[in-house]
Amino acid sequence: MIIFPEGFLWGAATAAYQIEGAAREDGRVPSIWDTFSHTPGKVRDGHTGDVACDHYHRYAEDVALMRELGLRAYRFSIAWPRFGTPGFGFYDRLLDELLEAGITPVATLYHWDLPQSLQDGGGWLDRDTAYRFAEYAAGAYERLGDRVATWTTLNEPWVSAFVGHGSGRHAPGVGDPAAAFTAAHHLMLAHGLAVQALRAAGAGSVSITLNLAPILGDEEPARLVDGLCNRIFLDPLLRGVYPEDVLAHLRRFTDVKLDDLETIHQPIDVLGVNYYSPKHVRTDPEAPGHPEHPGTEGIAFVDPDGPVTAMGWGINPECLESLLVRLSREYPGTPLLITENGAAFEDTVTGDDRVHDTDRVAFLDAHVRAAHAAIAQGADLRGYFVWSLLDNFEWAHGYHKRFGLVYVDYETQRRIRKDSFHWYRDVIAANGLR
Numbered sequence: 311m312i313i314f315p316e317g318f319l320w321g322a323a324t325a326a327y328q329i330e331g332a333a334r335e336d337g338r339v340p341s342i343w344d345t346f347s348h349t350p351g352k353v354r355d356g357h358t359g360d361v362a363c364d365h366y367h368r369y370a371e372d373v374a375l376m377r378e379l380g381l382r383a384y385r386f387s388i389a390w391p392r393f394g395t396p397g398f399g400f401y402d403r404l405l406d407e408l409l410e411a412g413i414t415p416v417a418t419l420y421h422w423d424l425p426q427s428l429q430d431g432g433g434w435l436d437r438d439t440a441y442r443f444a445e446y447a448a449g450a451y452e453r454l455g456d457r458v459a460t461w462t463t464l465n466e467p468w469v470s471a472f473v474g475h476g477s478g479r480h481a482p483g484v485g486d487p488a489a490a491f492t493a494a495h496h497l498m499l500a501h502g503l504a505v506q507a508l509r510a511a512g513a514g515s516v517s518i519t520l521n522l523a524p525i526l527g528d529e530e531p532a533r534l535v536d537g538l539c540n541r542i543f544l545d546p547l548l549r550g551v552y553p554e555d556v557l558a559h560l561r562r563f564t565d566v567k568l569d570d571l572e573t574i575h576q577p578i579d580v581l582g583v584n585y586y587s588p589k590h591v592r593t594d595p596e597a598p599g600h601p602e603h604p605g606t607e608g609i610a611f612v613d614p615d616g617p618v619t620a621m622g623w624g625i626n627p628e629c630l631e632s633l634l635v636r637l638s639r640e641y642p643g644t645p646l647l648i649t650e651n652g653a654a655f656e657d658t659v660t661g662d663d664r665v666h667d668t669d670r671v672a673f674l675d676a677h678v679r680a681a682h683a684a685i686a687q688g689a690d691l692r693g694y695f696v697w698s699l700l701d702n703f704e705w706a707h708g709y710h711k712r713f714g715l716v717y718v719d720y721e722t723q724r725r726i727r728k729d730s731f732h733w734y735r736d737v738i739a740a741n742g743l744r
C-alpha cells in the first residue's frame with residue numbers, strides 16, 4: 311500500500327476559457343482566445359470557447375461531481391475578461407458552492423485569456439500590461455480573497471510566451487522569437503508585481519504554475535533547451551537571476567531590463583508544476599530549429615519512442631519523479647504542488663453508458679506512484695491535481711482531445727463519469743494506492 315502524507319491535497323484542475331462558456335454573458339469582454347478561436351484556421355474545425363462545458367451555468371452540478379470524487383481542492387482560473395463586469399459574481403457563486411462542499415479553492419488569475427483590449431495596446435509585449443495585471447490581481451483579491459486559499463498568478467508563462475508569440479500556434483498568434491522572449495520577461499514582471507499587490511492586500515498563500523519538462527537526449531542541446539524551457543523561469547523566479555547561458559541567448563533577441571529581476575524574485579509559498587511528458591532532442595546540423603524554442607538551429611526535436619497519449623506525448627512517469635527530485639534539490643525551500651498531470655486518450659461511451667478509459671487509469675496510476683517515489687526521496691510535494699475534471703476546449707485542438715475524469719457530451723452537456731473518475735475517488739479515499 312502506498313500512503314501519502316496526511317493532508318495531501320488531492321485535486322482536479324480546469325481553466326475558465328476551456329470550460330465556462332457564456333462568452334458574451336453578463337458583460338464579459340472578448341479575450342485574445344475569443345479573437346483567436348473565431349479566426350478561421352486557428353482552431354481545428356473552427357471550435358471556440360463560446361459554450362464549452364457551459365460551466366458558467368452548470369457549476370453546481372460540477373461541484374457535486376467534485377464532492378462525489380472527494381476532492382480536497384479544486385484548481386480553476388478566474389477570467390480576467392469578467393473582471394469589473396456583473397459576470398464576476400459567478401466566482402462568488404462558485405466559491406460559495408466549493409466551500410459548502412468542503413473543497414479548498416485554488417485560483418489562477420491568468421490562464422491565457424488576456425482581454426483583447428489589452429492586446430490591442432500591445433499585450434505582453436508592452437510592459438504596461440504587467441502593471442494592469444497587478445491591478446487586476448489586487449481587485450480580484452479584494453472581491454474573493456476571503457474565500458480563495460491559494461492564489462496562482464500565472465499558468466504556464468512559457469506557453470503564453472513561446473507558443474503564443476514564438477510559433478503563434480496559440481493566441482495572440484504572434485510568430486517572432488524576439489517577441490517571445492520579451493513576452494516571457496513581461497509575464498514574469500507581471501507575476502512579481504501581482505505577488506507584491508496580493509501580499510499588500512493580505513494574501514496568505516501565493517504561487518505560480520510552470521510547465522516543466524526534463525529534456526532528454528544529446529547533452530549539449532538538452533542543456534540549452536532546458537535553459538529555454540525550464541531555467542529561464544525557475545532561476546529569475548526562485549533565484550532572482552537569469553542563468554548566464556540563457557541570458558547570453560536572450561541577448562540575441564531582446565534587451566530585457568535586468569533590474570526587473572528584483573521585482574520578479576518575490577517569495578512564493580508553493581511552486582505549481584504542470585508535468586505531462588519529457589522533451590527529446592538531438593544534435594542535427596541540418597535542423598532548422600523550433601519556433602517555440604528560438605535560436606535552436608542545429609537541434610532536432612524528436613518524437614518519443616514507446617507509448618504515447620492521444621496528443622502524441624510520451625508516457626514517462628519516471629521523468630515526473632526525476633523532475634520533482636531535481637526541483638527539491640536545485641531549488642530547495644519551495645514546496646511543490648503538481649497542479650496538472652493527466653492525459654488525452656480516445657474515449658468512447660459504451661452501450662452501458664460508461665467510459666472504460668483504462669489507458670488513463672494506467673497513466674494516472676503510474677504518475678501518482680512516481681510522485682510518491684519523489685516524496686520518498688525528499689521532495690516536499692504537497693498535492694496532486696489531475697488535468698482535468700472535465701473534458702474541455704483543448705486550445706488549438708478544439709474539443710477533439712479529451713483529458714477529463716468526466717466525459718462531456720457537448721451536444722447535450724451531459725456529464726458521464728469515466729472509470730478514471732471512480733479510480734481517482736478511491737485513491738483520494740485511501741490517500742494512496744494499493
Ligand SMILES: N#[N+]C[C@@H]1[C@@H](O)[C@H](O)[C@@H](O)[C@@H]2O[C@H]12
Pocket residue numbers: 325328465466584650697704713
Ligand atoms: N495540452 N494540454 C493539456 C493542458 C491544457 O489544457 C492546460 O490548459 C494547460 O495548462 C496545460 O497544457 C496542459
